[in-house]
Amino acid sequence: MDRDVLDQFRDTLRRFVRERLVPLERQVADEDRIPEDIRAAFAEMGLFGLSIPEEYGGLGLNLAEEVELVFELGWTSPAFRSMFGTNVGIGSQGILIDGTEAQKRHYLPRLASGEMVASFALTEPEAGSDAAALRTRAELHGDHYVVNGTKRFITNAPHAAIFTLMARTDAGNKGAGGVTAFIVDAKSPGIRIGAPDKKMGQRGAHTADVVFEDVKVPAANVIGLKPGQGFKTAMKVLDRGRLHIAALCVGVAERLIHESLSYAAERKQFGQPIAEFQLVQAMLADSRVEAYAARCMVQDAARRYAAGEIVSTEASCCKLFASEMVGRVADRAVQIHGGSGYMQDYAVERFYRDVRLFRLYEGTSQIQQLVIARNMLREAAGGRAGR
Numbered sequence: 001m002d003r004d005v006l007d008q009f010r011d012t013l014r015r016f017v018r019e020r021l022v023p024l025e026r027q028v029a030d031e032d033r034i035p036e037d038i039r040a041a042f043a044e045m046g047l048f049g050l051s052i053p054e055e056y057g058g059l060g061l062n063l064a065e066e067v068e069l070v071f072e073l074g075w076t077s078p079a080f081r082s083m084f085g086t087n088v089g090i091g092s093q094g095i096l097i098d099g100t101e102a103q104k105r106h107y108l109p110r111l112a113s114g115e116m117v118a119s120f121a122l123t124e125p126e127a128g129s130d131a132a133a134l135r136t137r138a139e140l141h142g143d144h145y146v147v148n149g150t151k152r153f154i155t156n157a158p159h160a161a162i163f164t165l166m167a168r169t170d171a172g173n174k175g176a177g178g179v180t181a182f183i184v185d186a187k188s189p190g191i192r193i194g195a196p197d198k199k200m201g202q203r204g205a206h207t208a209d210v211v212f213e214d215v216k217v218p219a220a221n222v223i224g225l226k227p228g229q230g231f232k233t234a235m236k237v238l239d240r241g242r243l244h245i246a247a248l249c250v251g252v253a254e255r256l257i258h259e260s261l262s263y264a265a266e267r268k269q270f271g272q273p274i275a276e277f278q279l280v281q282a283m284l285a286d287s288r289v290e291a292y293a294a295r296c297m298v299q300d301a302a303r304r305y306a307a308g309e310i311v312s313t314e315a316s317c318c319k320l321f322a323s324e325m326v327g328r329v330a331d332r333a334v335q336i337h338g339g340s341g342y343m344q345d346y347a348v349e350r351f352y353r354d355v356r357l358f359r360l361y362e363g364t365s366q367i368q369q370l371v372i373a374r375n376m377l378r379e380a381a382g383g384r385a386g387r
């Protein structure tokens with residue numbers, strides 16, 4: 001996107017977030033629902049299609065551009081972003097990267113416009129971090145597969161029109177190579193969506209179990225028509241997803257710092273604003289330092305990704321650091337608010353719960369550490385072999 005157009009778009013989004021979304025945060029949390037006119041406004045702005053190329057009806061942003069907008073979205077409750085997050089992320093990217101031209105033409109424009117919501121169904125009750133051990137089965141019967149299994153914690157499942165489903169097509173291969181990615185119509189007979197999960201935070205965003213019982217899926221709906229490639233497809237889009245989440249953490253941290261600073265300037269104890277106490281200043285400064293470091297990391301890795309570099313290690317570094325960082329920033333924000341920070345009247349109480357999720361999904365912090373260390377060891381071994 002042209003730099004001027006991107007700057008304009010970012011300014012419009014910033015105003016929209018601060019003037020329309022921030023005042024709705026409490027209502028969304030209380031009602032556990034995002035108003036329909038906000039959904040329409042997201043669609044109008046093109047947010048469902050941020051990452052989808054223009055030729056398929058999206059805005060066609062590269063990742064460096066996308067993170068600039070996600071920083072802005074982080075200024076408000078993460079539930080808002082979640083509404084279109086699955087369309088921007090793995091719900092569409094799997095189809096974009098590995099889908100056939102016919103699959104792209106059919107699904108991407110509908111995802112970009114928000115007409116369809118796509119959910120990504122990988123996690124299962126017995127397969128979380130060890131996703132390659134998934135058990136959902138898809139057996140080929142002529143021109144279609146029959147799917148049986150249960151998926152867990154699936155974001156936007158109650159609103160989904162399609163699922164990007166990972167299922168085992170090769171019973172003899174218990175690892176990643178036996179997994180195939182499908183596009184499944186959510187209205188297919190045999191699909192049951194569980195009751196929405198009662199989550200710790202991010203009310204307004206919904207997850208649920210998705211149960212598949214003898215669901216017929218046309219073989220033409222295998223992504224890229226290539227069975228056995230599903231896990232690879234999922235992994236290819238993860239770098240992008242992790243950087244997107246890291247950018248969101250930066251945005252939320254900046255909001256929390258803003259809330260902390262405003263409160264500290266107003267609240268008086270011992271006859272002066274608490275902002276004048278150096279121990280409070282230390283908390284503010286530490287949060288600022290960490291948020292700035294995360295912002296720079298995300299920008300660097302996103303630029304490199306956009307330039308075509310492989311940034312698997314850097315994406316995990318960003319996800320790990322930014323999600324842990326926003327946890328610490330939220331904790332300090334509550335501390336700076338004192339007892340009020342424990343009360344629902346203040347936004348920091350809600351954000352404190354909301355940000356806990358970032359260390360868990362799209363790979364837990366421990367999984368990011370494993371990815372980083374594994375890549376380091378591989379690079380070191382490559383270096384030794386090359387010598």
Ligand SMILES: Cc1cc2nc3c(=O)[nH]c(=O)nc-3n(C[C@H](O)[C@H](O)[C@H](O)COP(=O)(O)OP(=O)(O)OC[C@H]3O[C@@H](n4cnc5c(N)ncnc54)[C@H](O)[C@@H]3O)c2cc1C
Pocket residue numbers: 119120121122123127128129130152153154155156199207357360361362363364365366367370
């Ligand atoms: C709100 C929410 C939304 C989600 N949305 C989606 C979605 O849309 N689609 C989807 O497919 N999934 C989704 N998930 C699932 C999410 O990705 C998983 O919860 C996550 O990957 C962790 O898996 P798990 O919950 O089974 O935990 P487990 O894998 O059981 O992990 C439990 C603990 O063990 C640690 N651990 C596991 N293995 C290792 C290891 N090898 N070394 C060290 N420590 C380890 C973990 O880090 C963690 O601390 C969502 C989850 C939540 C909570």
